[in-house]
Amino acid sequence: MLPESNNELLKTSTVLNKKNFIEKSFEYFLKINGIIAGALILFIFLFMINEAVQVLNYITPENLLYIKLDNKSAGDIFSFDWSPTSNPPKYSILPLLLGSFLTAIPACLISAFLGLILGVYLSEIASAFSRNLIKPVIEVFTGIPTVVVGFITLVVAANFIQDVFGTVSRLNALLAAFGLSTIVIPIIASLTDDALRSIPEDIRMASYALGASKWQTISTVLIPTAINGISASVLIGFSRAIGETMIVLMVSGNAAVISVDLFGSVRTISATIAAELGQVSINSQHYYALFFIGFLLFVFTLLINLLAELMLDKMKRKVNI
Amino acid sequence: MYKNKSKINTYTFGLFLIALISFAIYSCRVDNTVQKDVIRIKGSDTMLNLSLMWAEKFMQENSRTSIQVSGGGSETGLAALLNGSVKVANISRSLTGNEIQTALKKGVEPVANMVAEDAIVIAVHIANKIDSLTVAELKKIYSGHIKNWKEVGGDNKRIILYGREKSSGTYEIFRNSILNEAADSSFIDYYAGMKVLQGTAAIAEAVANDKFGIGFGGMGYFASRKDVKVLSIKINNITKAVSPLKFTSLYGHPIHPNNYPLSRKLYCYTNGKPQGDVKKFIDFIVSSNGQKIVEQMEFIPLTFSGE
Known part of the structure; x- marks a missing residue:
């Protein structure tokens, strides 16, 4: 009698263990996916910052707001245009x-x-x-x-x-x-x-x-x-x-x-x-x-x-x- | 109520699954068909409809080849040719020296294949009183110095400008040959208040709907429309006004910048001399069959252009 029940107990515990294993692996699977998704968003953000700050190598901060154009007849003109293909390019x-x-x-x-x-x-x-x-x-x-x-x-x-x-x-x-x-x-x-x-x-x-x-x-x-x-x-x-x-x-x-x-x-x-x-x-x-x-x-x-x-x-x- | 909701969710989910499965089956079916040779073409929106027609007729004769055409503007096409994602770039102007240099640096040798001619037309609403403009007037209108139709002999109404995106070949040509026609003066830009639309078809539609609008674009999009008026252009006050529509093959006149300032040639650029299927396609375009399509689509066929 006793050995049999012991055996049953063992069985249940293996079932539990198995269940536990599946449970755990799912947990890790979801955790890893969550981390990847979070990291991706972070990387997108970092990439954007990285590309965005490089604008300062090309355009001065004030030229992002206005550009001063020399005009022979009327003196300086401040242009607030967004016209990147113009000459000179304008990035207001x-x-x-x-x-x-x-x-x-x-x-x-x-x-x-x-x-x-x-x-x-x-x-x-x-x-x-x-x-x-x-x-x-x-x-x-x-x-x-x-x-x-x-x-x-x-x-x-x-x-x-x-x-x-x-x-x-x-x-x-x-x-x-x-x-x-x-x-x-x-x-x-x-x-x-x-x-x-x-x-x-x-x-x-x-x-x-x-x-x-x-x-x-x-x-x-x-x-x-x-x-x-x-x-x-x-x-x-x-x-x-x-x-x-x-x-x-x-x-x-x-x-x-x-x-x-x-x-x-x-x-x-x-x-x-x-x-x-x-x-x-x-x-x-x-x-x-x-x-x-x-x-x-x-x-x-x-x-x-x-x-x-x-x-x-x-x-x-x-x-x- | 909640029970009901969950039931609905099960149904939606079931439907979704069915849709997903049928889509999967459908895509498998496509994958199993015979592999086709694909020619990808990208570029000028002006040439988009024309290229689609060419592709359609070409594919009827050569069922093994599949041609995918997309627009986006000449510069978009050039960029795609440079990064190798397309074999043919539709460009509605010839490349500048700078652009060719950049291409060569990237290991691409752009070869121009002239495929048709085109005139950029200036169009207004059908009810507009104006019939013709001089180049100088056009220049003042598009640089924002003339803002009222009254100043060029029309109604006392604000002029509404329509134009294209910066990536458009039409945008470049119009800027070079109208706004900056006098090479000595400083660079003149489009008026900032110009409305920028995506594609020539959108401009034709806008001008047709806007009583005081003016727009420009490839002839093919305007010539056959009954709800827009195509203006004649005078080089200066002395010469006669010339309508671009007279230059269709029916009249057989050669198109020349001395008559009409906004003519241009359309090109299919390839990387190196066209080969294989691409060569076949280009040969088809310049054949009489291909040029017949050019005429149908209201562009100017090469054979008739003379000179």
């Missing part, structure tokens, strides 16, 4: 920065307004049925290829916007902002919805128990509680808008001008990289300049996303009290 990043902000900020404002409304509706007002219908649709919207959005904006929205606002140029920053908001609205709506739903039911109940109406609950209890999450959603939407390439490349007109005219054409950082990186010879002045503006964009979105992450963290702690 100012028009590109302006262009990026002039498309991303209006897009973000439009989307924040509409996205918030949609998010509040989804979380607080919509019935379970309409919510289950709308939420997946919104999530599908975030996945539409941006070239399709750009094309539709160009073919359908361009003439419409020109007719409504009477703009001189058909391709302008506002049109790009409208195009961008089609991909930013779903992001903001979805994240706002998540933020509001993370608020425990007790808080809503407490508010109703105090005699507050639904509108009062939403405006004075829920939104202030979720404000960090909502701000984070807007920030994430903004970083998506500023990094977006295809839509602005197609509809913004790509004219690198110094102007804050919402109805004029602009050229964004992302569109400039997309349009010009394919043709530059590697290790040229122009190549490093493009890497530099790419690095700027990268740092910018990184900071915004970091801020959004911090806000979400704060929100979580607030709700979990």
